[in-house]
Amino acid sequence: MKGLKSLSLFLSILLIFFAVLIILTFFGNPISRLVAEVAANKYLKTHYTDLDLERDRVYYDFKDGSYVVRLQDKNSIDTNFNLRFNSFGKMKRDTYDERLFNTYRRYIDFLYDLGEEIAKDNGLDFEVWLRPDNDFDYKAHLTLDQDFDADNLPSKVKVDFKAYAEKPSLDDLMSGLKKVYEALKERNIAVKSYSGLVIPNDDKEEDGKAETWKNAISVNDVPEEVIVDGDMDALRRLFDEGNKILHK
Known part of the structure; x- marks a missing residue:
């Protein structure tokens, strides 16, 4: 015991x-x-x-x-x-x-909200994101407590969209790219490049998110001229190059 x-x-x-x-x-x-x-x-x-x-x-x-x-x-x-x-x-x-980084984070949030606004104002049935160009030096171009104006952004932006389709194709990618291009052109926003992702409808969950992206097709860093010209051959090359990098 x-x-x-x-x-x-x-x-x-x-x-x-x-x-x-x-x-x-x-x-x-x-x-x-x-x-x-x-x-x-x-x-x-x-x-x-x-x-x-x-x-x-x-x-x-x-x-x-x-x-x-x-x-x-x-x-x-x-x-x-x-x-x-x-x-x-x-x-x-x-x-x-390091407090200027707080300004940069506010700018990122501002662009996120702007992307949502542009998609809504243009009746786009897919999501659009804006983010600063990768080469943007926020320390050189932002000031503490800066107010941001959609008509006078301090940087070029990179644009991404995510859409759904029955059977995603390069035509769906080009269609989305053209819609986004026209929306940004109307707002006179300087864009560095465009990217897109199209997901099969079967992989869409009830909340609108993707259950999986493994069956999706995507293309990154599409130059403006490819979209303006509707150059499907150039889009195919960018798509193929992206797949090569993804599967290395």
């Missing part, structure tokens, strides 16, 4: 140990969190005193073991950044200088 009690006590202690270990792994050490809070207070007494900052409580990021303070300037939509400390309150990273 005594041995069973000892075993039970041991297992209880072991269970508590693992529970504490899990808590520390995912939520951090409350003492270290307090140390980070004190370190952040000290740091902000001499940094960013010109900003009207809101701040969250320190939280633990188990992915890199940092104790993080999130900050937001009330007068700037894009000036949100964080301070990261180790468990001893030593600064690991200050992301203030």
Whole structure:
């Protein structure tokens, strides 16, 4: 009986140990969190005193073991950044200088919404996405807190569409490309290239998403002139080249 009690006590202690270990792994050490809070207070007494900052409580990021303070300037939509400390309150990273990336993310979201708007306004029965051209240097062309205007975008865009058809064909791809081209031309939006994906109707789920893309056909980075000329031979070459890369 005594041995069973000892075993039970041991297992209880072991269970508590693992529970504490899990808590520390995912939520951090409350003492270290307090140390980070004190370190952040000290740091902000001499940094960013010109900003009207809101701040969250320190939280633990188990992915890199940092104790993080999130900050937001009330007068700037894009000036949100964080301070990261180790468990001893030593600064690991200050992301203030990276805040222009927040502007870039807003631009990406703006283009996403613009794609939806264009599809709706033109009565397109498929999805359209706009995204910045791959060569776009946001650090050189965006400014913090910038407002975006659909009639004066700061970059060329890449356009993608996703449609459904009974038996997807290159004709379906060209048809979709032409519709998207005309819609973007009407809005006078500068496009770097077009891409399309056509999925069989049989692979369409009730929510409009594709159950699988394995039976779909797609083409990437189609130049404008191929669409304007309706050049099916050029579209075929781009399609074949894409398949070669996909199946390497």
